[in-house]
Amino acid sequence: MADISCNFLGIKSPNPFWLASAPPTDKKYNVIRAYEAGWGGVVWKTLGSQVKNVSSRYSAVNFNGTRVMGFNNIELISDRPLEINLREITETVKEFPDRATIVSLMADNDRESWHELIKKCEDAGAMGFELNFGCPHGMTERGMGAAVGQDPEIAAMVVEWVMEKATIPVITKLTPNVHSPVPTGIACVKAGTNALSLINTIQSVTGIDLDTLVPNPYVAGKSVFGGYCGPAVKPIALKMLTTISQDPVTSKVPISGIGGVSTWRDAIEFMLLGATSVQVCTAAMKHGFRIVEDMNEGLNNWMDEKGYKTIYDFIGKSVEKITHWEDLDINYHHIAKINQDKCIHCGLCYIACEDTSHQSINLDYGKPYNTYTIKKEECVGCNLCQLMCPVTGCITMEEHRVAPDYINWKMWQEEGRPLNDH
Amino acid sequence: MSIAANRLTAAQYKQNFSDIHPPFETPDAALVEANRCLFCYDAPCMKSCPTSIDVPKFIKQITTGNIKGSAHTIFSSNIMGAGCSKVCPVEKLCEGACVYNLMHEEAIPIAKLQRYSTEIAMQKQWQLFSRKASTGKKVAVVGAGPAGLSCAHMLSREGVNVTIYEKESKGGGLMTYGIAAYKVTPQFCEDEVNYITGIGGIEIKYEQELGKNISLEELQKNYDAVYLGIGVGLARQLEIPGEDLSGVEDAISFIYNLREKGYPAIPVGDKVAVIGMGMTAIDAATQAKRLGAKEVTMLYRRTENEKPCTQVELDIAKLDGCEIIWLAAPKEIKGNGKAEQLVCSVMELGEPDASGRRSPVDTGKTFILEVDMVIKAAGQMPFEALVSNTKLENKAGKIVVKDKAATSIAGVFAGGDAVNGGKEVVDAVQAGKDGAAAILKFIGG
Numbered sequence: 095m096a097d098i099s100c101n102f103l104g105i106k107s108p109n110p111f112w113l114a115s116a117p118p119t120d121k122k123y124n125v126i127r128a129y130e131a132g133w134g135g136v137v138w139k140t141l142g143s144q145v146k147n148v149s150s151r152y153s154a155v156n157f158n159g160t161r162v163m164g165f166n167n168i169e170l171i172s173d174r175p176l177e178i179n180l181r182e183i184t185e186t187v188k189e190f191p192d193r194a195t196i197v198s199l200m201a202d203n204d205r206e207s208w209h210e211l212i213k214k215c216e217d218a219g220a221m222g223f224e225l226n227f228g229c230p231h232g233m234t235e236r237g238m239g240a241a242v243g244q245d246p247e248i249a250a251m252v253v254e255w256v257m258e259k260a261t262i263p264v265i266t267k268l269t270p271n272v273h274s275p276v277p278t279g280i281a282c283v284k285a286g287t288n289a290l291s292l293i294n295t296i297q298s299v300t301g302i303d304l305d306t307l308v309p310n311p312y313v314a315g316k317s318v319f320g321g322y323c324g325p326a327v328k329p330i331a332l333k334m335l336t337t338i339s340q341d342p343v344t345s346k347v348p349i350s351g352i353g354g355v356s357t358w359r360d361a362i363e364f365m366l367l368g369a370t371s372v373q374v375c376t377a378a379m380k381h382g383f384r385i386v387e388d389m390n391e392g393l394n395n396w397m398d399e400k401g402y403k404t405i406y407d408f409i410g411k412s413v414e415k416i417t418h419w420e421d422l423d424i425n426y427h428h429i430a431k432i433n434q435d436k437c438i439h440c441g442l443c444y445i446a447c448e449d450t451s452h453q454s455i456n457l458d459y460g461k462p463y464n465t466y467t468i469k470k471e472e473c474v475g476c477n478l479c480q481l482m483c484p485v486t487g488c489i490t491m492e493e494h495r496v497a498p499d500y501i502n503w504k505m506w507q508e509e510g511r512p513l514n515d516h
Numbered sequence: 517m518s519i520a521a522n523r524l525t526a527a528q529y530k531q532n533f534s535d536i537h538p539p540f541e542t543p544d545a546a547l548v549e550a551n552r553c554l555f556c557y558d559a560p561c562m563k564s565c566p567t568s569i570d571v572p573k574f575i576k577q578i579t580t581g582n583i584k585g586s587a588h589t590i591f592s593s594n595i596m597g598a599g600c601s602k603v604c605p606v607e608k609l610c611e612g613a614c615v616y617n618l619m620h621e622e623a624i625p626i627a628k629l630q631r632y633s634t635e636i637a638m639q640k641q642w643q644l645f646s647r648k649a650s651t652g653k654k655v656a657v658v659g660a661g662p663a664g665l666s667c668a669h670m671l672s673r674e675g676v677n678v679t680i681y682e683k684e685s686k687g688g689g690l691m692t693y694g695i696a697a698y699k700v701t702p703q704f705c706e707d708e709v710n711y712i713t714g715i716g717g718i719e720i721k722y723e724q725e726l727g728k729n730i731s732l733e734e735l736q737k738n739y740d741a742v743y744l745g746i747g748v749g750l751a752r753q754l755e756i757p758g759e760d761l762s763g764v765e766d767a768i769s770f771i772y773n774l775r776e777k778g779y780p781a782i783p784v785g786d787k788v789a790v791i792g793m794g795m796t797a798i799d800a801a802t803q804a805k806r807l808g809a810k811e812v813t814m815l816y817r818r819t820e821n822e823k824p825c826t827q828v829e830l831d832i833a834k835l836d837g838c839e840i841i842w843l844a845a846p847k848e849i850k851g852n853g854k855a856e857q858l859v860c861s862v863m864e865l866g867e868p869d870a871s872g873r874r875s876p877v878d879t880g881k882t883f884i885l886e887v888d889m890v891i892k893a894a895g896q897m898p899f900e901a902l903v904s905n906t907k908l909e910n911k912a913g914k915i916v917v918k919d920k921a922a923t924s925i926a927g928v929f930a931g932g933d934a935v936n937g938g939k940e941v942v943d944a945v946q947a948g949k950d951g952a953a954a955i956l957k958f959i960g961g
Contacts, residue, residue, distance in 0.1 A: 158579065159551030438615040441557030462560035462613040484554050485619065 096397035097404045098390065100134060100194075100371050102348055103263035103288050105221045107134030107194035107371070110405055111361065111389050114352050114373035115139050115198035115224060115267075118383075120172055122182035126189065131383035132390060135194025137373060138183060140171035140226045141211065142200040142238070147173045153300045153310030155326060164326030165376045166300040168311060168318055170232045171200050180218040187219040194371075196222040196265070200229065200238050205255045212259045222262050224350075225253065225287070227278070228269035228294025230321045240294070243269035246281035253285035265350060268292040268338075270327075275334050279344040290338060291350035291373065293331045295321025324376035328354030332367055339368030339413045356385070358392030365405060366412035423500045428475040428491040430454070430468045436488035439463040443479035443489060451478045517888040519763055519854075521783040523808030529779045532806035536698040536832070537602065539631050546632045550578040552616075553624050560613035561626055566946045567594035571610055575629055587637035588644045590630055595669045596662050598634035599691050599708050600942045601627045602700045605795070607828045609942070638711050647717050648675035653959045656681065656739040658726050661689020662941045663745030663932025665712050666948025667955070672717035674956055679739070680718065683725035687713075689747055690933070691941055693772045696799035698806070702775050732906045736927060740959045743951050744908075744915065744923070744930040748896040748938050754791065758849030759892075767792070767800035767893035774803060785889030786810045789858050790838075791846050794824040797893035798833050804891065805836045812838040813885060817845040817863050817876040847882060849890055858885040896938055903934075921947070921954035929954055 100110035112135035113119050113128055120139040128136060147170055155164035172179060187195050197220040201207040215223065226233075227243030234241040242248050249266070256264055266282040268275040270293035279290055297319045302309045309317040331353020338344045351369025355361050356377035364372045377385055393405075402408045432443065432455075444466050447455045454472035458465040468479075480489040507513075524532070540546040553575040561571040570589050577586035590597035606612065606627045614623035637644065653676045657664045660682035668678040686692050687709035692702060713720065724730050726746060735742045751766030753759060763785065774782045788809045790801040793816035805812045814833060816823060819842045823830060834840065843863040850857040860883055863876035900913030909916040909924035914937050921929045931947030933939065 159547055438618040439556075439560060440554050440615045441559070442554065445557035457558070462563040464558055 096394050096402060098393050098397065100405060102194065102350065102371050103222065105135070105194045105196065105263060106192070108132075108192060109134035109386075109390050109393070110365065110369075110371040111386055112136055112194060112196070112350070112371050112373045113378060113383075114375040115226065116375040116379075117167075117169065118375060118378050121174065121179070122186050125182075125186050125195075128378075128383045128386075129186075129190045129193050132386045133193070133383060135196060135371070137224050138172075138179070138195065138197040138220075140198040140200045140229070141176055141179055141215065142171050142233075143202055143207075144175065145170040145173050145232075148313050150311040150313060153320065154324075155300050162324055162376065162380050164298075164300065164322055165324035165379070166298050166311070166320035166322050167295070168231050168313075168320040171198075171226070171229065176214070180214055183215070183218045183220060187221070194221055196220065196224055198224045198226050198267070199256075200226040200233060203237055203242075203252075205258075208252065208255045209259045212256060216260070216262060220262060222265060223256070223260060224265040224267050224291060225256060226267055226294070227252070227282075228267050228271075228292075230269065230271050230295055230297045231319060240269040240271050243267075243278055243294070244272050246278045249278045250281040250285035253282045253287050257286035263288045265289040265291050267294055267352075268334075269294045270296050270330060270334055270353075274337060276337050276341050276344060279338050280341065283343050283347055287347065289348045289350065290344060291352055292338060293327070293334050293353045295323045296327055296330065298322035323354065325354045325356055328360060328363075332363060335364060335367045335369060336413065336416050339410060340416070358389045358396065361389060361393065362396060362408075363412075365409050367416075368410045368413050370405070370409055420503045422502060424503055424506055425495055425497045425499060425501050426493075427496050428493045429470050429473045430475070430477075430479050431490050431492050432466055432468055432479075433488050433490070434465070434467075436485050437466065438485055438488075439466070440484060441466065442482045442484065446478050446482045451476055455479065517786045517886070519783045519785045519889055522780045523784065524780075526780075528808075533697045533779060533803075536696075537628065537631075539635060540628060546578060546629060549625050550575050550629055553579075554615065556615055560615060561610035561624075564609050564613035565593075566609070566940070566942045567600075567949070568946075569593040569597065569610075569630070571626055571630075574633060575624065575626070578629060578633060583633055583636050584642055584644070586633035587642065590634055591637070591644055594942065594945050595666050595712055596691070596708065596941060596945050597630055598638055598711070599662075599688075599700060599705070600945065601631035601634060602704075603691065603695050604940060604942050605826045605829065607826050609940075638707060641711075641714070643714055645669075645673050645715055647672055647715055650677065650717070651675040651959075653677065653740045654679070654738070655741045655743060655955055655959070656735040657743045657745060658730075658735070659683075659689060659745035659747055659932075659934075660687035660709065660720050660722075661745055661747050661932065662691060662944035663747075663934075663948040663951065664689070664743065665709065666945040667743045667745060667929075667931070667951040668718045668948075669712050669715060670949055670952030671955060672715050674952075676717070676956070676959070678718045680720040681724040681726065681730055681735075682720055682722050683728075685722050687720055687722075689745075689944075693775055694768060694796065694799075696771070696803055697775055697779075698802075699799075727902045727905065732925075732928065736925075740927070741955045742928045743921075743948075743955060744928065744934055745932045745944070745948060745951070746899060746902070746930075747933040747944075748898050750897040750899070751892055752895040752897050754846050754892055754894060756846055756848055758851065758855065761849055761851050761855045762853060763851070763855035763888055764849060764890045764892070767796045767891050768896060770800050770891055771796070771803065774807070779807060782807055784809045785887065787885075787887050788812045788889040788891060789846075789885055789887045790814045790891045790893055792816065792893035792895065793818075793830075794893060794895065795826075795829055796896075797891075798825050798829045800891045800893050801833050801838045802836045804889075805838055809889070812836075813887075814838050814840050815844040815846065815858075815860060815885075816840070816842055818873065819843060819865060822865075822873045843876065844883075845876060845878070846890075849887075855887055855890050858887045858890055859883075860885060896933075898934065898937060919954060920950040922958075927958065929958075 898913030
């Protein structure tokens with residue numbers, strides 16, 4: 095049995111799976127249920143000034159019959175009175191001292207407000223803070239949330255205020271609603287934040303009701319941009335995480351990874367790109383807290399299979415595998431191969447290649463089943479056919495190096511080699 | 517043992533003749549299946565449909581919520597797409613070719629999805645085709661069955677005025693008169709005919725029979741072209757002693773009466789023997805059982821390997837409790853004025869015949885089946901005398917055509933069972949389309 099426990103700046107949790115700051119962590123009732131289900135930690139839904147929410151609040155993007163490929167919300171920070179939240183935090187920490195109970199904060203934009211909120215939360219028993227510099231709706235219009243995270247100077251200023259007061263670890267949560275999270279990340283690390291987390295939600299319009307012509311979610315005939323999350327945003331989150339893990343300044347602090355994590359596989363991917371813990375919301379909102387069971391077991395089994403004893407044995411291992419395009423090996427080449435024994439003759443590889451790629455697949459007419467074969471000399475090895483094939487393992491990409499030596503594009507140009515293959 | 521009508525309660529009849537392939541109960545249920553479709557390119561299902569319905573396209577249109585487009589896709593290729601979704605032997609056509617079979621997964625329920633879209637279109641009375649301005653051309657169609665209706669609809673779309681002459685009092689042909697009621701109801705058939713003729717420009721004159729009320733010469737004189745979709749009609753005789761005894765009936769008239777007169781009015785025996793193993797034989801046997809016959813035994817002179825019906829059909833008969841005796845051929849029906857015993861020859865398989873199937877050979881052994889009713893479903897014969905009287909070139913009554921539809925007489929076209937000797941509804945629909953195309957070329961439409 096591998097050790098899947100996590101130690102994030104001294105905040106310990108039995109596993110690296112935390113619930114992200116969101117509706118599932120808005121009150122003790124939910125958090126206790128989550129801890130009973132096996133979650134390693136939570137980031138308590140953001141505390142700040144009293145706010146009032148609207149109805150409705152969520153909308154989703156479905157894809158080919160699968161519901162909630164992407165999810166969107168227009169909720170604000172916790173709308174429950176601060177005192178109730180603080181009391182429940184105290185009770186929760188007492189009941190589950192072995193879990194990571196971290197509190198998300200978004201105070202009004204002045205030093206005193208931040209200091210006061212930090213004091214109250216520390217007194218309540220919070221184990222760490224996450225600064226919400228990412229909420230993309232409602233709070234931004236009041237100069238908070240993403241409005242802070244989008245400006246490195248303002249973000250650094252707030253982090254400095256926080257670090258003056260806080261005696262427990264501080265994580266700064268970054269917004270993805272910027273061209274790159276790195277400038278704000280650097281500013282926050284320089285200002286003293288102990289850790290970073292990313293990504294918050296992405297501004298979005300999930301869809302429009304074609305009868306009423308009102309976008310979702312519907313609030314009295316209008317809608318607003320919401321924060322997009324769920325499986326659809328995972329690739330964007332992974333990319334942003336990578337940039338933070340590769341930067342010499344931001345890579346110095348631990349990272350909590352967020353954005354579309356639904357399974358142990360997703361979680362491992364975030365960890366391979368540098369996350370020490372991962373935060374989950376949409377998947378729990380879709381299926382309930384019980385999903386953590388398979389996340390725990392899946393992570394454990396994978397680590398056993400790969401021989402990793404602790405999560406620190408593999409965190410960050412894929413960071414160096416993402417390089418610059420100009421460093422890629424031009425002599426690497428692979429060619430698609432269709433296993434005729436597995437082929438079900440659906441033609442999806444053919445039509446994808448023929449219409450939109452390199453016309454590298456032969457069609458031999460048959461009734462009712464055509465035979466499809468690769469034109470090796472035409473195949474550029476793009477993967478398109480393999481990606482479209484519905485049968486696992488039917489199309490494989492076989493390595494056929496052009497030459498044994500490594501040569502990248504820059505070297506190629508320096509040597510004056512021809513660029514045109516056609 | 518006796519033959520009697522009215523064996524069951526109204527509730528039992530309703531239960532026994534309810535839809536054997538119920539539709540999707542909710543749009544969500546249809547979506548689950550529609551979303552499984554892989555959207556194959558040059559799809560095997562489409563190639564296995566005689567009318568070449570673009571199956572992946574109409575299923576994709578269900579997933580996008582474009583039901584009108586989905587129905588249009590189906591009807592563009594097959595104007596009887598609604599009826600075909602209920603009666604097609606899809607296990608040997610589209611669904612049989614579905615690539616999921618090659619993954620050993622359940623095929624997409626294409627027929628059920630086709631029914632979903634077409635049923636909505638019919639319920640909402642969507643007229644998805646418009647008629648071009650009248651060309652002033654007139655075409656006579658003989659027979660309001662699948663071939664005739666398909667031909668008429670295609671011609672009407674092109675602005676031709678069509679008059680259909682139908683010998684029965686209802687349209688639909690064998691769809692209306694020759695198919696098990698648990699597949700399509702008479703009401704559905706009527707609705708389908710009305711939906712098809714709803715395009716306008718098609719008049720159906722009922723109880724007009726070629727060779728009786730009307731002649732081919734007359735039609736040729738009064739119309740720019742004539743299409744013969746007269747089907748096949750006569751049940752093949754067994755040519756054995758006792759065939760004229762009371763209690764011996766042919767499957768076609770049995771099914772015809774059942775659909776025309778209502779279930780309680782149809783007399784059925786306690787012990788029924790059905791001769792044959794085609795689709796019609798299955799329809800007769802299962803319905804005899806569903807009317808309340810105590811025992812139904814199906815006899816076939818070859819083995820299960822050579823059976824003309826599909827496995828799915830055979831399974832329906834078995835599930836209905838019909839007994840099956842393979843390698844048995846009727847030799848004589850005995851009885852005092854009415855059928856009492858069926859004497860059968862025990863057969864064995866010999867050399868392959870013209871169809872490539874091993875032909876049955878009499879072993880000389882016999883056995884006797886106690887019966888009170890014998891239903892003959894040994895195939896249907898073309899209207900040989902009628903066709904020969906019209907001087908049309910034919911092979912034992914089957915009209916000979918060139919280029920898919922042209923008969924030996926200029927301006928006279930034919931298709932469907934009258935030409936092919938008896939195939940599926942969907943084959944007749946395609947023949948009607950081919951006929952319309954040939955006619956349009958001929959009349960310069």
